[in-house]
Amino acid sequence: MTGVGTHDGALERLKRDGRIVVVGASLAGLRAAETMREKGFAGSLTMIGDEPYEPYDRPPLSKQVLLGHAVADRTALPRRRAIDADWHLGVPATGLDMAARRVRLGNGDEVEYDRLLIATGVRARPWPNEEEGALEGVFVLRTRDDAEGLQRALAAGPRRVLVIGAGFTGSEIASACRERGLDVTVAERGAAPLVGALGGVIGEVAAEMHREHGVDLRTGVMVTGLEGGPAGRVRAAHLSDGSTVEADVVVVSLGAQRNTEWLAGSGLGAGPRGIACDAGCRAFDIRGIVTDDIYVAGDVARSPHALFGYQFLSLEHWGNAVAQADTAAHNMLSESSDRRPHLWVPAFWSSQFGVNIKSVGVPPMGTEILFTQGSRAERRFAAVYGYQGRVIAAVTFDQCRWLQFYEQQIETTAPFPPPFSTVDRRPEGNKPVPADFPDPSVPTHGPTITLSGYSPADRKMTFTPARH
């Protein structure tokens, strides 16, 4: 189909009998496909996914599945509606020809498109030494198969589990191990768990939680090598402080890598930091020119956000994948004047050691933090991050009912420290302290938001989010 554009009835033709291809058949891909059908797209829809399964949900994999409360093959995402798609599962996309509007597949097939959505997400960063990473008993956790394998290994009752990296996933795995009564050591290069995502002040709270629940937490250390036994099974890890941890299960939880290699040489603006797109989810080509037929959504995208100084944000957040997919799908089927920006305020949740942790905004931008409600010592609090005199983010521990209030504070660029009093404010809520984020040039294992772009603007605007 040629001439699919934005005038002369071309949009109507696209909606009636155009060809839309979605690469990445997971949360963002599925939700976008559903939205397209909801918006009346009647043409052909092709879903390409390299995993052999229909879209499933990842958050339960490090929580209910590891605890044995849910099984990995029962995590399929609920369907909002039928999408009548041509599914290619277990087949990776291996190349993109932007001029011919064609996606190449690993099985040699080629699929043509009028609009393409890329939602290829991220994968777990593997252990850097391939031979050691291949030892039996060494795991990563990203996919259904990973979770199934790790769950089985935990159920077999290992003598000790070693988790390398104390970001959100690593911490949730350690929590699940303790809940199962297993001995677990966590080795983290940073000064505390969650330090990359939430800073050192909250990291200290997280460290206390680990230790009180019986985790052998080692911070400021790196695992320098894994050692296998004669049967090719891992038996120990060597740490940079000279110590050795004997473990028969090792979980490598070193963050994620963007799935963009398949786009190498295509001319699209894709690389290790993700695929750059505008606020309307349209991908940039390598020259920085926005494309009109290729869109991006979910963990693989990096897009500018007006509320955060137009910095490009890469988010590994479930809610972002859903919201961005919805916006991308809408814009793929709209005239340019009807397009919407993706201005979702980042929001994340985690449950570990019996505590519900939630955040809104961009904590790593925060230079200061203030406990505005509740108490740090009781580990039930709301804390607000400040940046250049404005509220930039908030985190709650078992206090999530206040999060919406803080989201509004972020959206209206409210002043920091908050000038008003709050319910249950304690003396510690009177004075902000440095948020204590590690130097961004020093990699940590757990940031779920990566900032890249211009320096953030100061507090000069009021943000009015579009609510559709």
Ligand SMILES: Cc1cc2nc3c(=O)[nH]c(=O)nc-3n(C[C@H](O)[C@H](O)[C@H](O)COP(=O)(O)OP(=O)(O)OC[C@H]3O[C@@H](n4cnc5c(N)ncnc54)[C@H](O)[C@@H]3O)c2cc1C
């Ligand atoms: C264990 C775990 C726990 C999590 N817990 C939370 C949580 O508590 N809260 C929260 O907010 N978020 C959480 N997340 C993050 C959340 O699951 C992600 O933000 C979400 O899955 C992103 O969806 P996506 O569709 O963008 O990417 P993905 O879910 O990564 O899907 C991308 C898909 O594309 C496929 N793909 C990649 N390359 C190709 C290719 N070349 N061709 C075809 N297919 C390809 C991938 O295999 C994958 O199936 C968690 C993630 C994990 C792994």
